[in-house]
Amino acid sequence: MLVHSKAFAEQEWARSEPWNPGTAARLAPGGVVNFTVALFLADDVEDVERMLVRAGHAVAMGVPGTVVHADMTAAALCLHVPPALHVRSVRVEPENALTVAPVSTAPSSST
DSSP: SSOOOHHHHTTTTSSSSSSSSOOOOOOOTTTOOOOOOOOOSSSSGGHHHHHHHHTTTOEEEEEEEEEOOOOOOSSSEEEEOTTOOOOOOOOOSSTTOOOOOOOOOOOOOOO
């Protein structure tokens, strides 16, 4: 688990364009910091996304994969938001790199 990433951003990822800035924290001598981690158990790898949504977490899924390159024209990033959560805003960086639009997940009726 990576809590802060500034050292990686400045060293290992220096030649890349990160989608979010690295973060860091400095503790004074004798300082204390606490982190809380929630672990969820899925029956198998195919059940991970469903289990996260049941636990109230939004799940992002890239199509065709988890990396959407800048030159791709037929890719999608699907965000499954549990009913109890609401998307308040969406920000794309770099600006205009993705087109954002809501998609209905209701089954369509065919006659």
